[in-house]
Amino acid sequence: TKIIIVGASHGGHESAIELLDKYENVDVTIYEAGDFVSFMSCGMQLYLEDQVTDVNDVRNFRPEDITSKGGNIYNNHEVTAIDADKKQVTVKDVKNGTEEQVDYDKLILSSGVTPKNLPVPGTDLKNVYLMRGYDWATKIKAALTDDSIKNVAVVGSGYIGIEAAEVFAKNGKHVTLFDFIDRPLGNYLNHEMTDIIDKTLKDNGIQVEMSQSITSFAGDGKVESVETKKGSYPADLVIQAAGVQPNTEWLKGVVNLTDRGFIDVDSYLRTNLPDVFAIGDAILPLSIPAGKPSPIALATTARREAQYVVNHIFEKKPSQIFKGVVGSSALHVFDENFASTGVNEFTAERSNVEIVNSHYVDHIRPAYVPEGEGNVQVDVDITYDPHTHVVLGGAVLSTHDLTAQGNVLALAVEHKLTVEDLAEADFFFQPGYDRQWSLINLAAQHALGYAR
Numbered sequence: 001t002k003i004i005i006v007g008a009s010h011g012g013h014e015s016a017i018e019l020l021d022k023y024e025n026v027d028v029t030i031y032e033a034g035d036f037v038s039f040m041s042c043g044m045q046l047y048l049e050d051q052v053t054d055v056n057d058v059r060n061f062r063p064e065d066i067t068s069k070g071g072n073i074y075n076n077h078e079v080t081a082i083d084a085d086k087k088q089v090t091v092k093d094v095k096n097g098t099e100e101q102v103d104y105d106k107l108i109l110s111s112g113v114t115p116k117n118l119p120v121p122g123t124d125l126k127n128v129y130l131m132r133g134y135d136w137a138t139k140i141k142a143a144l145t146d147d148s149i150k151n152v153a154v155v156g157s158g159y160i161g162i163e164a165a166e167v168f169a170k171n172g173k174h175v176t177l178f179d180f181i182d183r184p185l186g187n188y189l190n191h192e193m194t195d196i197i198d199k200t201l202k203d204n205g206i207q208v209e210m211s212q213s214i215t216s217f218a219g220d221g222k223v224e225s226v227e228t229k230k231g232s233y234p235a236d237l238v239i240q241a242a243g244v245q246p247n248t249e250w251l252k253g254v255v256n257l258t259d260r261g262f263i264d265v266d267s268y269l270r271t272n273l274p275d276v277f278a279i280g281d282a283i284l285p286l287s288i289p290a291g292k293p294s295p296i297a298l299a300t301t302a303r304r305e306a307q308y309v310v311n312h313i314f315e316k317k318p319s320q321i322f323k324g325v326v327g328s329s330a331l332h333v334f335d336e337n338f339a340s341t342g343v344n345e346f347t348a349e350r351s352n353v354e355i356v357n358s359h360y361v362d363h364i365r366p367a368y369v370p371e372g373e374g375n376v377q378v379d380v381d382i383t384y385d386p387h388t389h390v391v392l393g394g395a396v397l398s399t400h401d402l403t404a405q406g407n408v409l410a411l412a413v414e415h416k417l418t419v420e421d422l423a424e425a426d427f428f429f430q431p432g433y434d435r436q437w438s439l440i441n442l443a444a445q446h447a448l449g450y451a452r
């Protein structure tokens with residue numbers, strides 16, 4: 001069976017290795033339009049912080065990882081068209097412009113997204129950057145040590161913008177962080193925790209400008225300021241981390257797309273074309289807690305979708321639908337670490353999901369362990385359905401790395417556990433790590449009104 005995969009990032013990589021590891025007699029070819037295979041943007045912050053062996057190592061895989069398993073991979077090869085009747089794709093060698101038609105039995109699209117310029121004047125000025133992929137990563141790295149850059153404006157306070165803000169601040173730049181929503185990381189955390197993040201950012205010298213609407217980037221050839229409805233802010237460099245564009249222009253008129261250009265898939269991740277599947281950032285996955293397709297653009301999502309597609313690709317009609325994803329993220333913001341999962345007060349409202357949230361504050365170990373490094377504060381949110389008590393989201397935030405507890409909440413969301421289930425779940429106790437009841441037990445008991 002001949003399987004063609006478009007895009008050599010998380011979705012393409014996972015599809016290829018799942019196929020090559022699980023099946024014999026598969027002829028697997030990945031086409032990648034870009035030159036570098038396969039930069040891992042998730043590792044960009046570590047690279048910018050000098051915590052990696054080499055920029056060329058920050059990747060999902062090397063071509064030989066696929067060819068050694070019997071697969072094929074071509075970089076600088078862009079798939080430009082699909083002929084569903086002939087079951088062929090047109091592949092263009094972007095180096096020399098030649099095109100060829102290639103047959104497929106099954107086609108997996110993981111063409112992802114490209115970060116978007118803001119729809120304002122001045123995005124073409126020098127030093128207005130985006131943040132994804134190898135080329136932008138190396139440009140941002142160079143800017144960190146460029147003494148002519150003193151003021152950096154970061155637009156977008158999602159985790160990508162926060163990563164950028166932190167790394168520039170740590171390199172001695174004055175950073176202004178903009179968003180049109182009213183709090184940093186508001187898509188991930190509820191207000192009690194964004195208050196902590198807001199303070200942490202400010203304590204570390206970042207100027208936090210929320211509820212701001214950007215009207216233009218101004219400058220003479222090179223950016224000099226960010227103009228908003230409220231004022232003008234000096235900027236020698238702008239990092240735009242607000243919004244993406246699905247890489248689906250080439251599919252228009254052939255593959256059904258949503259009005260924002262995402263590939264329309266059914267519950268089996270099939271497109272409207274026979275034997276053509278789509279995964280990754282280019283689709284909107286089913287969110288388990290929201291119960292509807294939602295923007296959960298994560299490597300974790302792309303890989304689960306790839307695994308699902310490969311597990312069912314040879315069935316005429318897949319025996320099982322794709323169950324959806326929860327959407328979990330973890331991040332450090334200076335000294336704070338958090339993990340969040342599912343919906344929060346902001347995303348629940350956007351998805352029209354009724355929630356209540358319980359915010360619990362505690363110390364991680366028994367009171368006889370002196371407060372300080374060994375016994376620090378932790379904040380836990382449990383977000384749940386007010387009628388059924390099914391857990392729909394949550395977060396854990398502390399200066400101590402308790403991010404793994406976020407995965408406990410993620411599992412609860414995925415398996416539709418209730419707050420009552422979490423209140424009595426049998427977790428370990430050892431005073432070196434926790435209290436007589438484990439953190440998530442306590443947070444759930446608090447939600448039910450009886451924390452110890």
Ligand code: FAD
Pocket residue numbers: 006007008009010011012031032033034041042043044077078079080110111112113114131132133160247250279280281282297298299300301302
């Ligand atoms: P993409 O990564 O978008 O890649 C698509 C690929 O397809 C590209 O290489 C592109 O060149 C190629 N392509 C597109 N069109 C064609 C075509 N027509 N022909 C051939 N090739 C084509 N996620 C996490 O889970 N955890 C993290 O910590 C995390 N950190 C991140 C940090 C940053 C700075 C960024 C930008 C993203 C981060 N993500 C993280 C998100 C994660 O990177 C994406 O969800 C993931 O890369 C999506 O994979 P994908 O396969 O859908 O496509």
